[in-house]
Amino acid sequence: xxxxxxxxxxxxxxxxxxxxxxxxxxxxxxxxxxxxxxxxxxxxxxxxxxxxxxxxxxxxxxxxxxxxxxxxxxxxxxxxxxxxxxx
Amino acid sequence: xxxxxxxxxxxxxxxxxxxxxxxxxxxxxxxxxxxxxxxxxxxxxxxxxxxxxxxxxxxxxxxxxxxxxxxxxxxxxxxxxxxxxxx
Numbered sequence: 001x002x003x004x005x006x007x008x009x010x011x012x013x014x015x016x017x018x019x020x021x022x023x024x025x026x027x028x029x030x031x032x033x034x035x036x037x038x039x040x041x042x043x044x045x046x047x048x049x050x051x052x053x054x055x056x057x058x059x060x061x062x063x064x065x066x067x068x069x070x071x072x073x074x075x076x077x078x079x080x081x082x083x084x085x086x087x
Numbered sequence: 088x089x090x091x092x093x094x095x096x097x098x099x100x101x102x103x104x105x106x107x108x109x110x111x112x113x114x115x116x117x118x119x120x121x122x123x124x125x126x127x128x129x130x131x132x133x134x135x136x137x138x139x140x141x142x143x144x145x146x147x148x149x150x151x152x153x154x155x156x157x158x159x160x161x162x163x164x165x166x167x168x169x170x171x172x173x174x
Contacts (some may be wrong), residue, residue, distance in 0.1 A: 010114045017111070024100045037173060038172045041138075
């Protein structure tokens with residue numbers, strides 16, 4: 001199982017959690033809907049960034065395993081499952 | 088400024104915040120990337136749901152104002168700004 005970029009994935013999710021909390025504060029402060037939606041769209045883009053990091057990690061793992069002559073079928077399966085989730 | 092559905096928007100964002108926290112816990116628990124991406128994609132769909140609620144609120148506000156014979160230009164502008172953010 002690929003793990004190399006897990007700390008980066010967690011750091012990004014931590015920022016996203018804080019971002020969502022900040023949007024809730026905007027609601028309490030009666031900020032306009034366009035301002036709120038702008039931030040919601042930014043969080044959505046950040047989630048796409050998390051998925052990109054995970055896909056990168058799996059691809060790098062796949063390449064490293066192949067270089068060592070190891071089986072890559074498990075990592076390829078993980079990649080296929082990831083792609084199926086985001087379609 | 089439209090406000091009717093703000094409590095629903097906040098309730099949905101509160102759930103999303105908890106969902107992101109739960110995904111971070113999955114990382115600590117060494118769950119697989121496909122499991123994590125499945126949940127990240129679910130959060131992304133929930134964010135789309137938040138935007139739908141906001142657009143609904145603005146459209147209802149627009150219709151109610153028009154029915155009363157009030158100007159709707161402010162709400163229409165808000166709708167245009169929201170659509171520009173999510174394109």
